[in-house]
Amino acid sequence: MLTSILFISVCFLAYANGANDNFKGVASLFGSGTANFRQALVWATLATLAGSLAALFLAQTLLVKFSGKGLAPDELIHTLPFMIAVAGGAGMTVILATRYGFPISTTHALLGAMAGSTLLATSGNLNLVPLLNNFVLPLLLSPVVALLLAALFYRGLNTWISRRASDNDLCMCVESPKQLALAGNAHMRMPLVPALSVDVQAACAERQASLVFGFHADRLRDGLHFCSAGAVCFARGLNDTPKIAALLLLAPGFELQWIIIAVATAMLLGGVFNARRVAETMSQKITSLTHDQGLSANLVTALLVIFASKLGMPVSTTHVSVGSLFGIGWVGGKAHSDVIASIALSWLLTLPCAAICAALIYETAINL
Template identity: 40%
Template sequence: MPVTLAILTAAGAAVLGFANGANDVSKGVATLAGTGRASYRTAIAWGTLWTLAGALASFAISAGLVNAFTSAIVGPEVLALPTFPLAVATGAAAWVIFASLTGLPVSTTHAVTGGIVGVALAAGGAGSVRWWVLLSGIAAPLAVSPLASAAIGYAVQGFGARVAPACVCVEESGVAAGLTGADGAASAVFAPGVVVRTCRCAEGGGGLPAGGTGGGWRLFPAQALHWGASAALSFARGVNDNAKIAAIGALGLTALHADLRVAFAVTGRR
């Protein structure tokens, strides 16, 4: 692979990663901003942080996914094409950017898969695509995922409906103690303290529940779970999508490395 082509492939993978982040980060934190729990900027920053963490983690735990989006779908004759990774990255990035600009729902997984299949069909025809692997290993999970998410969401909603009204109240409190001085005079001393207890309170209401003795805080488990769920979604998306994009870039770098080794070997013999 010429150096110029390798650079273009790396640039294409980078553009695809940019388009993916611009489109998908907001999905993981949309409910945080939509419900008013966080400002748009705060929600995006939260999603970006956990997406980055997932992307870094993908280098250690996503080897199988990288294989699924390269050698598992098409044959080695397609992977050996010097233009294969560039064509896939360009096609996927172009569609994701177009969908993002026009407000269409889009999936990076669908875009990358379509790009791989399109290049394989153009290069070697229908016989160059491993259709059974494509259908069973990629298309089937993509079709099942909305149903699985719906079932899990249905179950979690029942649990959340019971948790949402509850909160943890942290209140300032104190204990009055009687003291007798050296002169026999009695006095009272108020010792400050903190009381932590579960309580029921309307979310968004200010102040403390009845019975509080001063300043304090309300901690809402439902809000904590909401933030945690958005973090988990962003992390998982980073793990999943980064592996696919990295696979495309890795193909270009691998081919470039092989060409450089050949060039060095030829130069050394001279």
């Protein structure tokens, strides 16, 4: 019975994680108008699923760290009530935040649930050293690093674009105008002859900036934006799936490959059915975004999360993504500080909320 409850609890946590986290990687696509909500959601779902399945091969270190070793006594870790409490407490916290549109960290919720269960089970005997070194420091530092890197990257991108101005006084451009509809018949269109124009340096620079190595810059930028958004979602699936799957590793009767598949499926469903409110917060409420800003934020987020996964550092994709967006908004002078303050408050409340929920669930589970 407890094994079945644990499986349901882990799937619930994975569902909540997908609802709160899946859209974060593509938030800049939706916020900048590069893609509509449905297009962004489909891309996020596919990329996250790919990252979740790749976690079996590329993120083995995280499976060990989020089994709770070092944080709680080994004899406690191997008990089903402890794992049920961790999964249930974290899942309840994440789904509650999702309900109100707050993008919180599943990593943070897992830590709080582990701490709450351990404190109750051991009467306050909690090893704080691994908690601080392996978890708290990466969670605190990652948004700051993301903020600074995103601000520097976008500032550098702007500088590079501004230096593409022409040194000539005049330029000659050949342009293909849009077709005109004939009066009285909207279905019949007449092609126009390409126009030749001579303009001043400022206009020439604007036209030249639209080409990069012979490719149209807008299409190249949007393509990179989609790729970077997919990379963020892939990295998130790669980083988060092992944390959730680790809760089932010590339970009897479960094989690793089926655990990964179950977690990946639940995350997919959560993102498809319950991502809208967090999507609006990430895409529109933190800061207004241009195409270049969204691309910059996504590239920084993807690189940081993938690098952390390689090193086995359980950073929060949420913290990194929000930090990147805020860094972009800060440089552009359009960051919404009140929204950032609300999100920061939700981050502070995540750990105690998860700890209390997990402690209550643990108390119930040991009496079953």
